[in-house]
Amino acid sequence: MLFTHLLWWSLGAVGLLMLLIRILELAWAKLRLVNAMALSGDKQTYWKMEHWDWMPGLKRNLIYAPLWKKRHNREIRLSSVANMGTLPSRLHALLLLGYLASNLAYLFVLDWKNANRYALCAELRGRSGTLAVVSMVPLIIFAGRNNPLIRLLNVSFDTYNLLHRWMGRVAIVEVIIHFVAWAIVQVADDGWAGVQHRILHDRFITSGTVGAVAMVIILISAFSPLRHAFYETFLNTHIILALISFICTWVHCTSAAVPGGLPQTPWILAILTLWLAERAARMIRLAYANWSSRGFTEAIVEPMPGEACRVTMHLPRFVDVKPGQHAYLRFGGLRCWESHPFSIAWFEHSYGSEPVLPITEKEDIEPARKPVGTSVTFIIGAHTGFTRRLHNASRQSQGRAVSMRAAFEGPYAGHHSMDSYGHVVLIAGATGITHQISYLRHLIDGYNAGTSATRRLMLVWIVRDYEVLEWVRPWMDKILRLPNRKQVLQVRLFVTRPKAASQVISNSTTVQMFPGRPNIPMLLAKEVCEQMGAMCVSVCGPGGLADDVRDAVRKVQGHGTVVDFVEESFTW
Numbered sequence: 017m018l019f020t021h022l023l024w025w026s027l028g029a030v031g032l033l034m035l036l037i038r039i040l041e042l043a044w045a046k047l048r049l050v051n052a053m054a055l056s057g058d059k060q061t062y063w064k065m066e067h068w069d070w071m072p073g074l075k076r077n078l079i080y081a082p083l084w085k086k087r088h089n090r091e092i093r094l095s096s097v098a099n100m101g102t103l104p105s106r107l108h109a110l111l112l113l114g115y116l117a118s119n120l121a122y123l124f125v126l127d128w129k130n131a132n133r134y135a136l137c138a139e140l141r142g143r144s145g146t147l148a149v150v151s152m153v154p155l156i157i158f159a160g161r162n163n164p165l166i167r168l169l170n171v172s173f174d175t176y177n178l179l180h181r182w183m184g185r186v187a188i189v190e191v192i193i194h195f196v197a198w199a200i201v202q203v204a205d206d207g208w209a210g211v212q213h214r215i216l217h218d219r220f221i222t223s224g225t226v227g228a229v230a231m232v233i234i235l236i237s238a239f240s241p242l243r244h245a246f247y248e249t250f251l252n253t254h255i256i257l258a259l260i261s262f263i264c265t266w267v268h269c270t271s272a273a274v275p276g277g278l279p280q281t282p283w284i285l286a287i288l289t290l291w292l293a294e295r296a297a298r299m300i301r302l303a304y305a306n307w308s309s310r311g312f313t314e315a316i317v318e319p320m321p322g323e324a325c326r327v328t329m330h331l332p333r334f335v336d337v338k339p340g341q342h343a344y345l346r347f348g349g350l351r352c353w354e355s356h357p358f359s360i361a362w363f364e365h366s367y368g369s370e371p372v373l374p375i376t377e378k379e380d381i382e383p384a385r386k387p388v389g390t391s392v393t394f395i396i397g398a399h400t401g402f403t404r405r406l407h408n409a410s411r412q413s414q415g416r417a418v419s420m421r422a423a424f425e426g427p428y429a430g431h432h433s434m435d436s437y438g439h440v441v442l443i444a445g446a447t448g449i450t451h452q453i454s455y456l457r458h459l460i461d462g463y464n465a466g467t468s469a470t471r472r473l474m475l476v477w478i479v480r481d482y483e484v485l486e487w488v489r490p491w492m493d494k495i496l497r498l499p500n501r502k503q504v505l506q507v508r509l510f511v512t513r514p515k516a517a518s519q520v521i522s523n524s525t526t527v528q529m530f531p532g533r534p535n536i537p538m539l540l541a542k543e544v545c546e547q548m549g550a551m552c553v554s555v556c557g558p559g560g561l562a563d564d565v566r567d568a569v570r571k572v573q574g575h576g577t578v579v580d581f582v583e584e585s586f587t588w
Contacts, residue, residue: 023150026118030111034169041170048550049436049469053462057471057548060438064549064577072573080581081106086567089585090559101240102559102587104178112182119186123147123193134201141197144190149265149280151187152287155180160294161344162301167431174585181238188231195228220271227264230257247588248354248401262288298425306423308332310389315347315422319410322484323398324447327358327406329424334387337363339434339454340584343392343426350405355425357586359556361450362393362491392424395487397447432582434459435468438549441540443476443565445557446484451584452477452556453488453495460498460505470504471548476534478510478561482519485509502526510534536561537568544572544579551577556584 052060066072082088083103092100104112123143130136157163158180166173198221202211214221234257237243243250266284270277306313310332318326327345337360344355367385398407410418434440434455442452452475462468479485495501507527514520520529540553555565562583569581 023118023122023147027154031165031169034171038168038170045433045436052436052438052469052549053466055469055549057438060469060471060549063438063469064547064551066576066578072575075581076570076573078107078110080566080570080573082563082566083109086563088559088566089562089583089587099241099244101244108175108178112179115183116186119147119151119190123190134204137197137200141194141201144194144197146280148187148190148194149269149283149287151183151190152262152265153283153290155183155187156287156290156294158183160290161425161428162294162297166429170431172431172584173429174587177587184238185235188235191228191231195224198224220268220273223264223267223271227261227268230261230264233257234261243588248351252353259291262291302423302425305331305333305335305425313422313424315345315420316417317406317410317420318417319407319413319415320395320484320487322479322481322487323407324484324487325396325398325407325410326393326487327396327422328391328393329422331390331392331424333389334365335363335390335392335424335427337390337392337427338430339458340432340451341427341430341454342451342586343394343424343428345394346423346425347406348421350402350409350420352423354402355423356402357428358394358396359448359451359454359584360392360427361395361453361488363454364391365389366391392427395447395450432554434470434552434554435462436550437552437580438469439472439474439543439547439551440470441474441476441543441551441553443478443536443553443555443557443561445478445555445561446480447487448555448557448561448584449477449488450556452554453491455554456495456505457491457498460495460501463504464499469549472546473505474508474543475505476508476510476539478512478533478557480511480513482511482514496527508534508539536564537571540565540568540572544575544577547577547579550580552580552582554582554584559585 048063052063083106087103088105089102091102123140126136126139126143128136157165158176161173163173163176165171166176199211202214206213215225216222234254237250237253237257262284266281266288268278269281269284272278312332314330316328316330318328320326329345340359342357342359344357346352346355365387366389368388396403396406398404409420412418440455440459442455444452456473456475459468459470459473463470492507495505505526509520509522509527509529510533511520511529511531512533514531517531520531522529544551553565553569555562562585566581566583569579572579
């Protein structure tokens with residue numbers, strides 16, 4: 017069908033355009049890195065200046081713009097446990113609007129002059145059913161943690177999850193239209209008794225009806241306040257209902273009175289294959305990371321001040337961890353079937369006693385030791401549900417660390433590289449420091465090794481109490497002892513509720529503490545005035561903070577310098 021090919025081509029064209037943009041972006045960043053990593057900060061003027069007059073306006077009004085005014089990632093709360101989620105950005109809204117408009121066009125461009133309304137319903141029935149199955153293909157790809165498009169297109173899982181939710185709603189509405197269009201014709205032919213008989217006794221109709229009902233339940237349960245209030249229940253129910261929907265759709269397609277089944281049968285088989293492949297990939301990653309001849313993963317959970325705990329997982333295998341990555345964690349005794357994402361704050365590798373000898377003459381004569389394991393550490397703040405149960409378990413030890421059996425799935429993401437930027441500003445709120453601190457050691461080591469263009473690195477961390485600095489004290493001590501750290505890194509700590517003025521005094525010029533909240537626009541404007549090379553501003557923290565930083569970055573666009581923006585978030 018023409019409209020089916022048009023929909024496939026529409027999705028393919030968008031993906032191809034994003035891939036082209038991604039390739040150009042990677043090539044430009046690589047060129048910038050190769051050229052700038054040997055230059056001092058004041059010599060990176062070429063990369064500091066904006067070379068395309070239209071780019072700042074595009075960033076300010078589309079790429080970084082919220083849907084309306086300022087609000088984007090700050091949740092629309094109805095109560096302490098229920099909220100309406102977040103608003104899409106302007107770019108996301110434009111993509112979703114285009115997808116919705118194309119589906120409406122492909123669905124309702126019919127021969128409305130046809131006097132036979134039942135023939136029109138039959139055409140609408142076929143059109144809507146086909147569109148629903150076509151939409152399921154990207155729908156299932158976008159839902160996967162191992163989605164290859166994340167790294168290929170440099171688009172975060174959070175964005176794909178947003179697209180997944182809205183594409184799912186469109187697909188379910190099309191399924192409802194498909195069912196209603198069939199029912200109208202069936203009622204006219206055999207009455208409601210005929211509809212009931214076919215639903216109960218016709219395999220083709222029964223499977224379609226069960227699948228449609230499962231999708232309607234998904235649509236209702238995915239209503240944002242319900243989803244946020246009972247997320248664990250929603251997620252498990254969602255997976256079961258989705259599987260039922262896929263299987264029923266497959267039965268529906270194969271049991272049609274058409275030789276070989278409906279033409280959409282290969283698509284639903286592809287959907288089931290993709291779903292099973294993604295689940296298998298997750299199981300393989302779980303098994304590989306958490307089991308070896310050295311044993312199983314063990315987690316050490318330490319209670320921390322400020323309603324948080326520090327979790328260190330000792331993996332029995334070497335796992336290559338990059339800055340900005342996260343992992344999904346499971347804990348024995350805490351509903352081990354649930355997994356939740358957390359940013360990897362710190363990692364260290366353990367090495368075997370047997371050296372790895374050089375195999376060529378050019379290799380270092382000093383034998384290197386082979387890494388045999390990796391320890392990864394997380395800071396997990398206590399909110400509700402899983403995080404609260406984990407925090408309570410850590411508190412029961414009377415201040416001592418607790419050893420627990422756990423599983424590590426990942427690492428994921430880490431596709432945002434800061435190496436080509438001469439100036440990097442990392443802004444964190446509360447536990448958002450776990451994402452940002454992972455870049456500090458990497459960029460300073462890159463500066464010392466001459467493999468990074470970064471010449472100025474600013475960390476801004478906003479916390480409520482002075483005591484929560486204990487979360488990262490062991491790692492910050494190591495970072496502050498790195499060679500040439502003072503030439504690159506500056507740290508600004510803002511304590512919003514200090515208990516005493518003496519808590520926010522610092523004698524260092526590179527590590528300073530301040531009471532209250534930072535003036536983000538003023539702070540960022542000052543950094544732009546002292547900018548070295550291209551600048552990247554990254555934020556991880558509460559939605560309100562992320563929106564403030566986004567707004568400040570938009571305001572400095574058009575000042576003639578390159579200022580990019582990266583936001584790390586987990587919206588659900």
